[in-house]
Amino acid sequence: MTRTRVFSPLLLRTAVVFTGAALLTGCAAGVPAASVRTAQPDSSARAASEAPGGSTVSRLDTMAEEANLAVVTRLFSVAFDDPDSAEAQAAAATSVAKDAVAHGSGSASGPAGLLAQFAADHQRVTGAQMVAKHTAADGDLVAIHYQITADPTDERTGEAAADVFRLSKGKIVERWTFTQPVPQGKAASGNTNTMFSDLYSPAKPSPSPSEAQEEKNRAFAVNTYDALFRDHDVSILDRAFDPAYLQHNPVAPNGTTALKGFFSGGASLPAMESTVSLADGDLVWTLSQSVGAETDDPYGALDIFRVDGGLIREHWDVVPPAG
Numbered sequence: 001m002t003r004t005r006v007f008s009p010l011l012l013r014t015a016v017v018f019t020g021a022a023l024l025t026g027c028a029a030g031v032p033a034a035s036v037r038t039a040q041p042d043s044s045a046r047a048a049s050e051a052p053g054g055s056t057v058s059r060l061d062t063m064a065e066e067a068n069l070a071v072v073t074r075l076f077s078v079a080f081d082d083p084d085s086a087e088a089q090a091a092a093a094t095s096v097a098k099d100a101v102a103h104g105s106g107s108a109s110g111p112a113g114l115l116a117q118f119a120a121d122h123q124r125v126t127g128a129q130m131v132a133k134h135t136a137a138d139g140d141l142v143a144i145h146y147q148i149t150a151d152p153t154d155e156r157t158g159e160a161a162a163d164v165f166r167l168s169k170g171k172i173v174e175r176w177t178f179t180q181p182v183p184q185g186k187a188a189s190g191n192t193n194t195m196f197s198d199l200y201s202p203a204k205p206s207p208s209p210s211e212a213q214e215e216k217n218r219a220f221a222v223n224t225y226d227a228l229f230r231d232h233d234v235s236i237l238d239r240a241f242d243p244a245y246l247q248h249n250p251v252a253p254n255g256t257t258a259l260k261g262f263f264s265g266g267a268s269l270p271a272m273e274s275t276v277s278l279a280d281g282d283l284v285w286t287l288s289q290s291v292g293a294e295t296d297d298p299y300g301a302l303d304i305f306r307v308d309g310g311l312i313r314e315h316w317d318v319v320p321p322a323g
Contacts, residue, residue: 065280132144145304149182179320191247
């Protein structure tokens, strides 16, 4: 779904609070046991996830994408603050299929499973509010990157979270969930970026990517991810990354120098590859699994890349803790 670089729809690129209504991808951690899937997929969900990039419909239907995004944003706005309320129960029943498949630590299927996720967020973070940071809609996929915190003014509190949803006929039929605590204290890497902020500023205003360009960006970012984390091809850092790219994982500093050192240092790294991906505006989102994994195997991380001018300029991720 084409977006301009500077405008902000309901949840995009601004911190919207819904109340009352590692390195590049934590590569040293491998696939966390915490992301084990608890609901078995039906045949349609499995087929959808196994489609290229995870979407089974056209990625060029902007109106359908906007409608899907509206379903998800309304669900969060109504249900997150008080998942036990009658309003939340009704919204979930309307928006989530009874047999909706769930991927993620402790995730359960159906409307009750999503409401249980929201309730668990409140149990972990007292006074939790949901602060949306980035959203995307592409094909039948919708993604939201958000902070779970009691203090929406402080991006260094609470948890980082990201959910990806697949919709069919206006209802969520599959979802992936990722959460991790926001690291506390001074990062050993010296990186002072938060896990959520938008820092990249192009030398001149960038035009809104066309749907075709979004798809090119998606393919570019997925191929780059696979080259680095599946094939361990360090040379991709020189070909595909801005040397001064902005890093929002505090494990590593900005720029490619640290990554080159890590991947060239002889460390034994698990081979990971992108299996679900979507692009919206200048952002590409990718979900990764171990090479050769089945649809119902664990997902290791969710990564977001900003692509501009044929290079990766900025990166965020959510990497569930192992264990």
